[in-house]
Amino acid sequence: xxxxxxxxxxxxxxxxxxxxxxxSGHTRGSxxxxxxxxxxxxxxxxxxxxxxxxxxxxxHDYGQITTEQRSNRAFLKSVMTKTDLYTILKSGGITL
Numbered sequence: 001x002x003x004x005x006x007x008x009x010x011x012x013x014x015x016x017x018x019x020x021x022x023x024s025g026h027t028r029g030s031x032x033x034x035x036x037x038x039x040x041x042x043x044x045x046x047x048x049x050x051x052x053x054x055x056x057x058x059x060h061d062y063g064q065i066t067t068e069q070r071s072n073r074a075f076l077k078s079v080m081t082k083t084d085l086y087t088i089l090k091s092g093g094i095t096l
Contacts, residue, residue: 006054
């Protein structure tokens with residue numbers, strides 16, 4: 001699991017760096033992660049990192065992603081804004 005979700009971050013630093021909240025809606029079942037799936041292909045849109053990845057590349061304003069990945073993130077953010085969905089900056093989320 002570490003190699004997939006947080007390969008470059010020591011597990012004991014996930015809380016300290018803010019990737020996992022000490023009080024999380026996830027553990028209470030009141031928070032969900034989301035992405036967008038292409039209905040024609042059934043594939044998730046490429047956001048530049050694996051789903052639920054803990055790392056700097058998951059930050060919405062990370063600069064070293066492709067134009068398509070940036071566009072997909074902007075599209076997700078616009079859908080979330082229009083529908084009043086909110087997420088956390090880290091854990092693949094977007095700050096609104």
